[in-house]
Each structure stands twice: as C-alpha cells, then as structure tokens.
Amino acid sequence: MATVELSFTALPAHVRTARLVATAVARRSGVDESLLDEVRLAVGEACSRAVEGHQLYCPAEPVRLSLTDLAGRFEVEVTDACAPAARLPAGQGAVGAVAGGHGAENNGGLPASIGIAVIEGLADDVQISETAAGTSIRMSWPSSGASR
C-alpha cells in the first residue's frame, strides 16, 4: 500500500503542490537530502506531462500520484488517464501528443519527449507503461526507510 496517495485536478497550479508533497514524503522516507532536488524535479516533470495530456484529452479526470516507502526504496508513480484511444479522435490523429509528452507547440521547439528524458536522467530506475487506461511513470530512489 502506498504511503501517500494524491489525486488532483489537471491544472498546472497543482503540479507545485504535487512536487512539495513528494519531496516531503521522500524526506520522511529517508531519501538522502542530496537526492531530494532530483525527486522534486522528476515528479514535477511527470506531473506536468500528465496535466498537459489531461488538458488536451480528459480535463475532467484527475492525475494520480502514489508515493510508497518500500524497503530501501522510495517509489513514485504518476498515472494519467490519457488512454491511447482518447488521444486519437476519429480521423484527426493526436496533435502534439505522443507517448513521450504533450504540448510541443509551446515548448520552444524542444522535442515533446524532453520531459521523459529529464526524468530518465534523474531517477535511478524508471519504468513507463501504457495501458488501455493511460500511462504510468514509475520511478524510484534509494532510501533508508527511516520513517513510516
């Protein structure tokens, strides 16, 4: 069972809240202080990506964040509800939306997948899985498991 679960309306303003919660729980879970900035940035990237996807395809659905203190690992999972079917409106294709991210038109020409690239550069272990319901980004960092 997750230590903390959070679901929030897909609004950019809430991404900061998600970052703060994730950092606080990581600290309590015994993640080293030197890694907390990485946790904060990676969680922010994953949540930003999810929010942008939701705003395009399913604004009424919440973004879900799960923070789990495992034995020696602090695990974060960010789950969006952008089902592949929802990304492909009949005959229109998915404008700016690919598995790697969304909203490329506002990204200064950076590839849409840059958020994923940043996450992979920050977290020790990153697993991205797509299901019929949406995409899940799972990432983890070492922890001392000091607090439960």
Next chain:
Amino acid sequence: MDLKLDHHSKDGIEIVDVEGEIDVYTAPRLRELLIELVNSRFYQLVVNMEKVEFLDSTGLGVLVGGLKRVRAHDGSLDLVCTQERILKIFRITGLTKVFGIHDTVDEAIAARRAEK
C-alpha cells in the same frame, strides 16, 4: 514561491531578472515577457537566473523559444546561473551547448561585447 519577473537595461543589453519557480504553471509569464521584449526590439538579452529556485523542461522550452526569437533578429540570449541544481537540467538536456551560461551579469555582458 511564485515567479517574480523584472527587467532593466545595462550597457545596451536588456537584463531579465527571474526569481522563484519556473514550471508548467509560471513559465507562460516568462514566455510572454520574452515575447514582449522582442516585440519592443530588445534583441540582446541576459536572463539572470541566480534567484531561480526551480526550473523544469517547460521553463527550458521557454528559454529556447526566446533564444530562437532573438536569433531571428541576429540577437542573443545568455544566462546567468551558478546554482548546481539548475545547471544540472541544462546538462542533462545538452542545452549547455546551446546557451552561453555565465557566473555574473557583468561577465555575460562582457562575453557578449567580446563577440561583437
């Protein structure tokens, strides 16, 4: 902390002072300011990020977008940043090769002058 933006001219270069967090929520305000400056014919920009506490890929996209806009007018956009946690995201994404990143505003201005 929210985002605070200010700008002023120094030695003919427009210095943009950024303080706080640049993320998916606040980045549009920085984008608007950079567009406004370019529309006002400020093509030599230095973005001072010494008081930036957080920067994500959305913020990077805004900076890259600003760079493209000033370069379209033969301009420049340099950065001032010494914070390791902010520099790290530039390194991960390879953008240290795209931006001139300096330790101080004066150093950024001097580097720009030297290139002219």
